[in-house]
Amino acid sequence: MPHLSIQYSPQLDDSHDISALCHDLSDAITESALFPVAGIRVRAFRADHESVADRHPDNAFVAMQMYIGAGRTLEEQQRAGAHIYAAAEAFFADRLAGAHFMLSMEIFENRADLSWKRNSVHPRLKG
Amino acid sequence: MPHLSIQYSPQLDDSHDISALCHDLSDAITESALFPVAGIRVRAFRADHESVADRHPDNAFVAMQMYIGAGRTLEEQQRAGAHIYAAAEAFFADRLAGAHFMLSMEIFENRADLSWKRNSVHPRLKG
Amino acid sequence: MPHLSIQYSPQLDDSHDISALCHDLSDAITESALFPVAGIRVRAFRADHESVADRHPDNAFVAMQMYIGAGRTLEEQQRAGAHIYAAAEAFFADRLAGAHFMLSMEIFENRADLSWKRNSVHPRLKG
DSSP: OOEEEEEEOTTHHHHSOHHHHHHHHHHHHHHTTSSOGGGOEEEEEEOSEEEETTOOTTOEEEEEEEEEOTTOOHHHHHHHHHHHHHHHHHHTHHHHTTTSEEEEEEEEEOOGGGEEEEESHHHHHHO | OOEEEEEEOTTHHHHSOHHHHHHHHHHHHHHTTSSOGGGOEEEEEEOSEEEETTOOTTOEEEEEEEEEOSOOOHHHHHHHHHHHHHHHHHHTHHHHTTTSEEEEEEEEEOOGGGEEEEESHHHHHHO | OOEEEEEEOTTHHHHSOHHHHHHHHHHHHHHTTSSOGGGOEEEEEEOSEEEETTOOTTOEEEEEEEEEOSOOOHHHHHHHHHHHHHHHHHHTHHHHTTTSEEEEEEEEEOOGGGEEEEESHHHHHHO
């Protein structure tokens, strides 16, 4: 953990470097000091088709869903979430200043008793 | 809100216009009268690989997940969900009449205290 | 049901047959004896962009989310989940033996009162 999965409008690949967004969000996750670097998995998926709001051709969205392990307080989750979301807002400041953009993020807590995982990066980074 | 995220079998791009499906579902969301047009984000993602039921080459699926903001009654969610799902059933009537198709939808309610969002379309549509 | 949705690092398409992974996971779902074959929908989505852990170029992840219908006990879900996850571990044994791989799975139970579905494969397989 954590998992941050991003869905986004195809036109954004023409105007923004979405790999750079993934790195910025990873930095923000690390800065939140709630999660180990070895567990960070930020990834983005370009929509193949979409229909956004009033279908204006400039409309675009970025929707982020973050799945984290159980055990943090609500206040910790809210503080980390606000910090990570702020990094996305900064990245898309130009779009948000316009009239055709929608940005969102939600946090979901995974249940420990219905989760399975292995991570071979952890031992290397503890190195 | 709302977010409607669709996953689908790659072969459906050969037989159906999935962009038109997104627009039909957006229309159904608007008709349900529970959600503002400025918040509609319907998007579809084609699977890169799949294994469906008995692996008959004609097998295909469409799986929809709708995430909405908190505050609607269960009855309101059920009524809107049934209407939106019916639009997908109508769109895929030909496939459903066959013996190789699976259609599904679920609604999830986001927690207000673990959600962040900004929408620059809202002010424009309020005009 | 069940739905098994996989997100994965793009580089894995060069080293592994992700379609074969989908089939292996489908086999494991059937072996768990909790779900009808006609309901199996395993699908995989390659990330378009990512930022994984310390950004070592060999880093890769596979993240699985399984959505099932309500009605199984926690113990049944845990037993099936462990069996299905073990199939993914076997498939990626080479990667897990290295120092750059992250594998995970979670199970989520859908609410019957906010789910809609039709399946034209069921009648054919009952044949």
